[in-house]
Amino acid sequence: MTSTAVRSPQRLPIDRPAPVTGSGIALRGVSKEYPLKRKTSLRALDGLDLEVAPGEFVALLGPSGCGKSTVLRLVAGLEEASAGAVDVEGRPPAQLAREHRLGVAFQEHALLPWASIRSNVALPFQVAGRPVDDRRVDDLLRLVGLGGFENARPKQLSGGMRQRAAIARALALDPDVLLLDEPFGALDAVTRRRMNAELARIWSEQQITTLLVTHDVDEAVLLADRIVVMTGRPGRVRYTCTVDIPRPRGADVTRTPEFHGLVDTLTAMLDSADETA
Amino acid sequence: MTAARSVLTGLLHYWPLALIVVLWDLWVVVNGYTETVAPRPWAVFADVGANVGEYVPDLAYTLVMSLAGLGLGTLAALIAGIGVWRSAAISGVVTPAALVLRSVPVTAMIPVIARLLGYNDSTVLAITAIICFFPVFVFTVSGLASASQSGRDLFAVLGASTATTLRRLHLLTAVPSIMVAIRITAPTAVLAAMLAEFLIGAHGLGHLFSTARSYMEMDRAWGTAVVATALSVLTFVGARALERAVVARVT
Numbered sequence: 001m002t003s004t005a006v007r008s009p010q011r012l013p014i015d016r017p018a019p020v021t022g023s024g025i026a027l028r029g030v031s032k033e034y035p036l037k038r039k040t041s042l043r044a045l046d047g048l049d050l051e052v053a054p055g056e057f058v059a060l061l062g063p064s065g066c067g068k069s070t071v072l073r074l075v076a077g078l079e080e081a082s083a084g085a086v087d088v089e090g091r092p093p094a095q096l097a098r099e100h101r102l103g104v105a106f107q108e109h110a111l112l113p114w115a116s117i118r119s120n121v122a123l124p125f126q127v128a129g130r131p132v133d134d135r136r137v138d139d140l141l142r143l144v145g146l147g148g149f150e151n152a153r154p155k156q157l158s159g160g161m162r163q164r165a166a167i168a169r170a171l172a173l174d175p176d177v178l179l180l181d182e183p184f185g186a187l188d189a190v191t192r193r194r195m196n197a198e199l200a201r202i203w204s205e206q207q208i209t210t211l212l213v214t215h216d217v218d219e220a221v222l223l224a225d226r227i228v229v230m231t232g233r234p235g236r237v238r239y240t241c242t243v244d245i246p247r248p249r250g251a252d253v254t255r256t257p258e259f260h261g262l263v264d265t266l267t268a269m270l271d272s273a274d275e276t277a
Numbered sequence: 278m279t280a281a282r283s284v285l286t287g288l289l290h291y292w293p294l295a296l297i298v299v300l301w302d303l304w305v306v307v308n309g310y311t312e313t314v315a316p317r318p319w320a321v322f323a324d325v326g327a328n329v330g331e332y333v334p335d336l337a338y339t340l341v342m343s344l345a346g347l348g349l350g351t352l353a354a355l356i357a358g359i360g361v362w363r364s365a366a367i368s369g370v371v372t373p374a375a376l377v378l379r380s381v382p383v384t385a386m387i388p389v390i391a392r393l394l395g396y397n398d399s400t401v402l403a404i405t406a407i408i409c410f411f412p413v414f415v416f417t418v419s420g421l422a423s424a425s426q427s428g429r430d431l432f433a434v435l436g437a438s439t440a441t442t443l444r445r446l447h448l449l450t451a452v453p454s455i456m457v458a459i460r461i462t463a464p465t466a467v468l469a470a471m472l473a474e475f476l477i478g479a480h481g482l483g484h485l486f487s488t489a490r491s492y493m494e495m496d497r498a499w500g501t502a503v504v505a506t507a508l509s510v511l512t513f514v515g516a517r518a519l520e521r522a523v524v525a526r527v528t
Contacts (some may be wrong), residue, residue, distance in 0.1 A: 076434050091329040097436040104434040110427035114449050114527040127445070155528075179434075 023089040024209050025052040025075055025177065030068050030084035044070045044232035047084070055207040059220035059227045063270055067235030068213040069107070072181045075211060076104055080152075088177060096177060100128040102174030103208070104181040109166040111154040117141070117165050118150040124172040140168040143202055160184075160191040178210040184219070196222050197250070204247060217266045221259060222249050229269050239269055252255065285367055289500040316495050321503055324496035331497075332485070338368065338512030339373040340508060342398070346405020347463060351413045353406065355455070359443065380412045391477045401473040401481070407463045408469035416458035420451025452527045458519035463516040464509040471505055482508070 032045040044067040052058045062068045073079045074086045077094030088096050096102045111120045121140055125132040141147055144164035155160055163183055170178060180199075184192045196219050203210060203223070214220055220227050221243055229239040243262065245253055253259050298318050305315050312320065325332060357375065360367040394400045421489055424447050431443040474483025482505045489497035 073430075076430075078430055078433055097434050102434050102436070104425055104431070108425075108427040110425070110431040112428070112446070114452075122447070124435050127432065127435040127441055139298070229390045277483060 001056055024056065025050070025053045025211060026085075026087045026090075027051070027074065027081075028085045028087075028276065030071075030074065030081045030086060032067065032074065032079070033082045039044045043088065043234040044079075044234055048230075048236055050145075050228060050237060051152070052209055052211055054209050057203060057207075057210045057212065057223060057225045059212045059214060059224035060230065061214060061217065061220050061227055061266060061270060062230030062235060063232050064215055066230045066231060066232050069181055069216075070235070072104075072179050072211065074212050075177075076179055096129075100124065100130075100173050103170035103173070103178045105163070105166045105178075105180045107171040107182045107185050109154070109162040110200040111162055111165055111169075113154055116151050116153060117146060117157070120154065120165055121168045121172055123169060128173060130173075136172065137168075141165075143171075144168045145199065160187050160195065163187065163195065164198070167202075171202065174206070175208060178208045180210065180214075182214050182216075184216075185214075192216070192219070193251075199223060200247070200249060215270075217263050217270065218254065220266070221245070221262050227266065229266060241266075285357050297457055309477050313493060314493055316499050320496050321499040325500040325504060328497075328500075332500070335480060335482050335485040335501075336504055336508060339467065339474065339505070340512075342401050342405055342474070342481060343463075343466040343508075343512065344471060346402050347409045347459065347466040349402065350406035350462070350466075351455070351459060354410050354413035354417055354458075356399070357410075357414050358421060358451075359448075362421040362443075362447065363439070365375075375414055378407060383408060383469065384476070387473060387476050396477045397479075401470055401478055404473040405466050405469040409466050412462045412465075413455065413458040416454040417451055420454030421447045422452040423454065449527055453520075454523045456516075456523050459494025460513065460520045463512040467505065467509045467512055472526040 013118050027048055027050040029052075030045055030048045031043065033041040033043050035041045041276070048067075050058075050060075050071065060068050060071060069077070074081055075088060075093055077088075077097050086093055088102075093102075099275065102114070111117075112123065118137060122132045122134075125137075138147075138150075141150060146161060146166055146168065147162055147163065149157065154165070157165070157219065163186070165182060167180075170180075183199075184195045187195060200223055212220070212223060224243055226240065226242050228237055230236065231238045241262070245256075245262075246257060301318050305317050318331050357371050361371050383404060386407065387400070390403050390407075391400045394403055421443075428446050428450070429442070432446050437445070470481065471483035471486070474481035475487050476483075478484040486498055486501040486505075489495075489501060
């Protein structure tokens, strides 16, 4: 790793060229409009360009309501772009879901209330019509710190534990692409920090192409290789920067001036993005 | 001590029953009705108590018909509900048919169905099933549609087929609604079975009532009504207990 821990931006905004890739996630000139009543429509995204290289962890930062989650839903194949192209590995995003190679953790954990934690994590196997790999499920539960809670039902767990179960479920089939939509949004600061550390550890073990949507600057800096800041609605890319802090980024990293410098810059960017909204 | 207390509290919940019995007796006494017009409750209870063997076969028959009709109606409603959920075309056919079925008074339907199926058990069963169909159908349709957006998104990103999503998400989401439908329909099933028995049957409480009335055995007729009421209340209580157990399992 280089000694320059953070490439702090001098001129704003700078659009760094995205890494050249043949696969990964690519959004080109993507716009999304939601029809409202009487021929009016809400433009959530406007000409957005975004690329995530294979094995890269990109965090998408933006003020609330800027269309971050819309980007994620487009990449997950849950919605269609009004204009522009969304490709995952050079193909329509829904294809990846159909091949059971997509892992998604939503803002809401979406655990099935009638199933045990173990069954919830095993759900992707069953949906894909594959035999449940019990060892894999056990490993994942241990990985997210839920060993011993296999037979609990979601309602018996705390919010943080449910989110961790949802992340274990997202990882169950060894996805090629992982999408995280503020998976820790509902958690308190301490739990959130702990979850960030766990996610970083999980990700360092198997570098999955990951797109994380968040409004938490610390979280983005701790986890991502690259951070993309969006403007307020309609969402566009306002700024992109690479995080050069060496991994693993432990608690000590959060006390370094590099970390704070980057967090401050990005926070300022979010503030001004809010004003344009 | 506490057990006795909870039993007592439980009994207190049924004070309306005691009130009905007292009002019934007062009504007979105050109006000076003879036994042929309306017997006093004590005479009725005495008849039931002394002739349990006379009541039990018909009670069992009505219970079996009610439960089987409820089961059949529920099954048909589930199938129709899934069809409506799955396809707008099926919905366009089934929903108006269900509404028409609902609008025709059951007493008008009974002679027609008896013509078709014969004056026998299958008509009683069919009537009960038809009466039970509509509420379960409505609750199934709304229950299937009530799956959360996040749940649907989850199954979409997992690449689930429609059948898998139905089985693993929508049907289980609909279970509480379906259980509510069964609870409110269970007493109606008893009513429907008895009505069919009364009009065409050869067995059951409805038939027992109609026979007793023709022979002017008023104690027996009223006894049948009391037994039927008890059966109706019991099916409701049973369905409620089932609902609570099942809903606790799926939520």
